[in-house]
Amino acid sequence: MGQLFTEDLKDYFQRNTQLELIQNNGDLQFSGAITRYTISPQATVSNPNSNQPDRAGQMRITISVEVEYINMTNEEENAKKPFSFFQDYDSRSKTLLQVETELVEVIFESIIQDIFTSTVANW
Secondary structure (H helix, E strand, O other): OHHHHHHHHHHHHHHHOOOOOOOOOOOEEEEEEEEEEEEEEEEEEOOOOOOOOOEEEEEEEEEEEEEEEEEOOOHHHOEEEEEEEEEEEEOOOOOHHHHHHHHHHHHHHHHHHHHHHHHOOOO
């Protein structure tokens, strides 16, 4: 998952800036890690005609990333920040396996846009 995020981040910056990607000693440097991946219930569903316990009707996938941004030409812009986003899905009609890939892509896209806005969007 970390590799997928890294590739998506690089692709986004290459599509939306004229920055050139290099391996070492760049003017802008990013490092980071996925710090949290959770799946949690958001809403319960009860069946009044059944003896079965309440169960989750809606689940939430949350992903958090911590990114360190270093600007070698303007150290005042250096920052280390957390970014987080979530997506909900109806667990009554879909399983995690059915929705995880799509929801992770949506979450990554939102986090990457936030990282971009927070770092180089003002260029």
